[in-house]
Amino acid sequence: MSIWINNDTRLVVQGITGREGSFHARQMLEYGTNIVAGVTPGKGGQTFEGTVPVFHTVAEAVAETKANCSVIYVPPAMAAGAIQEAADAGIELVVCITEGVPVLDMTYVMPYLAQRNVRLIGPNCPGLITPGEAKVGIIPGSICTPGPIGLVSRSGTLTYEVVHHLTGAGLGQSTCVGIGGDPIVGSNFIDVIAAFNADPKTEAIVMLGEIGGTAEQEAAEYIREHVRKPVCGFVAGQTAPKGRRMGHAGAIISGSSGTAEEKFQAFEAAKIGIMRRPADVVALLKARLK
Amino acid sequence: MNLHEYQARDLLKVAGIPMFDGDVASTPTEAEAIARRLGGTVVVKAQVHVGGRGKAGGVKLARNPAEALECASQILGMTIKGLVVNKVLVVPAADIATESYVGLILDRASQKPVFMVSDAGGVDIEEVAAKTPEKITRMAIDPRDGLLPHQALKLALALYRDWAHVKAATKILTQLYQVFMANGCALAEINPLVTTPDGKVLALDAKIIIDDNELDRRPDLAVLRDESAEEPSEVAARRANLTFIKLDGDVGCVVNGAGLAMATMDLVKYHGGEPANFLDIGGSSNPEKVVNALKIITADPAVKVILFNIFGGITRTDDVANGIVTATKQFKVGVPIVIRLTGTNEEEAFRILESVGMSAMNDMDAAVAKAVELAKGAA
Numbered sequence: 001m002s003i004w005i006n007n008d009t010r011l012v013v014q015g016i017t018g019r020e021g022s023f024h025a026r027q028m029l030e031y032g033t034n035i036v037a038g039v040t041p042g043k044g045g046q047t048f049e050g051t052v053p054v055f056h057t058v059a060e061a062v063a064e065t066k067a068n069c070s071v072i073y074v075p076p077a078m079a080a081g082a083i084q085e086a087a088d089a090g091i092e093l094v095v096c097i098t099e100g101v102p103v104l105d106m107t108y109v110m111p112y113l114a115q116r117n118v119r120l121i122g123p124n125c126p127g128l129i130t131p132g133e134a135k136v137g138i139i140p141g142s143i144c145t146p147g148p149i150g151l152v153s154r155s156g157t158l159t160y161e162v163v164h165h166l167t168g169a170g171l172g173q174s175t176c177v178g179i180g181g182d183p184i185v186g187s188n189f190i191d192v193i194a195a196f197n198a199d200p201k202t203e204a205i206v207m208l209g210e211i212g213g214t215a216e217q218e219a220a221e222y223i224r225e226h227v228r229k230p231v232c233g234f235v236a237g238q239t240a241p242k243g244r245r246m247g248h249a250g251a252i253i254s255g256s257s258g259t260a261e262e263k264f265q266a267f268e269a270a271k272i273g274i275m276r277r278p279a280d281v282v283a284l285l286k287a288r289l290k
Numbered sequence: 291m292n293l294h295e296y297q298a299r300d301l302l303k304v305a306g307i308p309m310f311d312g313d314v315a316s317t318p319t320e321a322e323a324i325a326r327r328l329g330g331t332v333v334v335k336a337q338v339h340v341g342g343r344g345k346a347g348g349v350k351l352a353r354n355p356a357e358a359l360e361c362a363s364q365i366l367g368m369t370i371k372g373l374v375v376n377k378v379l380v381v382p383a384a385d386i387a388t389e390s391y392v393g394l395i396l397d398r399a400s401q402k403p404v405f406m407v408s409d410a411g412g413v414d415i416e417e418v419a420a421k422t423p424e425k426i427t428r429m430a431i432d433p434r435d436g437l438l439p440h441q442a443l444k445l446a447l448a449l450y451r452d453w454a455h456v457k458a459a460t461k462i463l464t465q466l467y468q469v470f471m472a473n474g475c476a477l478a479e480i481n482p483l484v485t486t487p488d489g490k491v492l493a494l495d496a497k498i499i500i501d502d503n504e505l506d507r508r509p510d511l512a513v514l515r516d517e518s519a520e521e522p523s524e525v526a527a528r529r530a531n532l533t534f535i536k537l538d539g540d541v542g543c544v545v546n547g548a549g550l551a552m553a554t555m556d557l558v559k560y561h562g563g564e565p566a567n568f569l570d571i572g573g574s575s576n577p578e579k580v581v582n583a584l585k586i587i588t589a590d591p592a593v594k595v596i597l598f599n600i601f602g603g604i605t606r607t608d609d610v611a612n613g614i615v616t617a618t619k620q621f622k623v624g625v626p627i628v629i630r631l632t633g634t635n636e637e638e639a640f641r642i643l644e645s646v647g648m649s650a651m652n653d654m655d656a657a658v659a660k661a662v663e664l665a666k667g668a669a
Contacts, residue, residue, distance in 0.1 A: 007582065077507050078353055102503045103396050107433045110401045126603075140603040155549020156573075157601045164601070164632065181548065183476075184401045210549055236552035239559040241537060242567070244624060260556075277557050279655055283497045 004132035012067035021073035037061035059187035080105035096122035120186025126178035147172015150196035153208035189219035211237030224270035232273030291307025298496035312381030325358030389482035459489035474504030530582035539564025563662030602633025630657035
């Protein structure tokens with residue numbers, strides 16, 4: 001009952017000996033995630049926590065351990081290269097947690113990935129978790145519980161807030177996916193929602209958006225056309241001031257001001273349940289799951 | 291990071307893009323000297339990071355050096371939308387035949403740099419885009435190939451039919467693309483790109499935004515940041531590794547994570563209050579960050595209550611509690627603090643707060659409602 005990660009996930013942690021990487025690798029191990037390898041160039045041959053072999057490259061890790069999923073905790077300037085390395089090594093799902101990746105780097109990474117059979121989540125994201133099976137990233141396992149709700153979000157702690165409400169009301173989650181808040185990310189709302197729509201164990205979907213861009217409006221249009229499962233959605237930033245304007249070009253390129261109100265209107269047109277605040281998720285889902 | 295017009299001009303000039311001569315001045319006498327060197331009528335333009343400079347009186351025409359001195363002394367030191375003008379750009383008042391728009395932006399949807407050009411240029415370009423989108427030509431560029439010669443030609447032909455103009459514009463577009471890629475831009479805009487009666491094609495005004503994520507690896511760009519042109523509290527926050535945006539309300543907010551911070555502001559409004567700021571203390575849980583956050587928020591006299599909303603994941607809530615206790619010992623906060631803490635180490639956090647007679651709540655809605663009520667009571 002999940003998408004993309006489960007008990008069969010064989011995870012390699014890129015940057016496993018670093019400060020962030022080692023901390024979160026321990027958390028993921030504790031959760032029960034099957035971490036089969038770590039990668040830090042120059043530290044091949046070491047062992048992490050006495051159980052996880054460390055390799056110089058992802059290719060070596062894949063050859064030795066058949067890893068099929070990678071999570072990246074390397075510094076921003078190295079993140080694009082780490083993503084490309086994982087893709088070249090045949091990893092199917094790459095999750096980049098690193099925050100602060102230069103956006104121009106991502107304009108090179110995306111066409112590189114398009115030529116290979118790989119899905120990227122992030123960068124600048126909290127990763128994903130299939131409660132009770134596997135956690136890839138930094139979403140706290142303790143707040144999640146298995147169940148029928150699929151959750152996709154652009155933010156981190158706001159995701160935790162909503163999951164906390166769901167779990168508290170006995171609404172477990174199939175998988176929670178944080179797609180990241182950067183301008184260019186590997187997977188968007190539509191990618192995740194399509195996967196939830198195809199997953200027989202996901203009965204309802206929650207999407208948490210933010211102001212800026214048009215990803216939420218596009219997702220709403222997709223939902224209107226393709227999704228018959230109940231969906232409810234939130235947009236953070238209803239009270240945000242008209243943020244930093246991207247010159248004239250920002251408004252022209254999107255044909256949209258990217259405001260929360262505009263996104264909520266798109267939700268309404270797609271019959272998506274409107275969460276005016278995070279706590280609304282419980283009542284909306286309970287009414288729709290009857 | 292926004293660049294000033296004069297800084298954007300410098301980057302374009304280095305790349306060889308033709309533009310009118312001109313220079314930046316910090317004092318009226320400097321402006322006078324520049325006007326004397328340029329000769330004839332000049333425009334004196336305030337260098338601030340806001341739109342609508344002209345309407346606010348920040349752009350003035352001067353017919354001679356004496357008038358330039360007078361204009362500069364009026365503009366320097368004036369406040370436009372809360373920001374003080376420290377520099378003016380002095381350029382010749384141009385004789386213009388046509389105005390076009392050229393913009394290059396990192397586009398979320400196509401995940402590529404995208405050119406947008408229009409011969410219906412000038413300041414009203416957004417209106418053109420809204421009412422007559424067909425007048426704007428767009429082109430996504432694959433960064434692996436760069437801007438190909440025939441692509442540049444196609445864009446130039448969307449702007450001009452005169453072959454000399456087309457040739458000049460083709461070169462300018464190629465140079466603008468180079469500036470964009472070489473400087474990690476999120477946006478590079480020439481508005482307007484003008485033709486003069488004697489047949490020249492020139493960049494009249496430029497706007498450049500650098501991707502903040504580039505600054506760590508590009509110290510040469512990072513030094514272009516002009517902190518004197520920013521809200522002082524936002525500068526202080528950035529130095530303390532906090533993301534802070536000042537707003538007009540009276541409920542000060544301290545939150546971990548940008549999404550939750552925005553949702554907290556929304557909830558303040560939902561319960562009938564007005565947020566005084568956006569403040570994201572980020573993922574790490576250094577107590578020092580909390581102290582700095584409290585200092586920055588309490589510096590705003592409009593703040594009547596401070597609301598903490600912390601969802602502990604990586605952030606340890608006991609570290610936040612320690613930060614709050616440390617801050618209240620270091621200086622007098624002076625307004626009530628409402629604390630919502632949930633997640634990692636929350637039992638310890640509650641104990642720390644209780645040991646100094648403070649209390650915390652578990653529920654976000656309840657905490658926000660209480661903060662709004664306190665702000666109203668104090669009003």
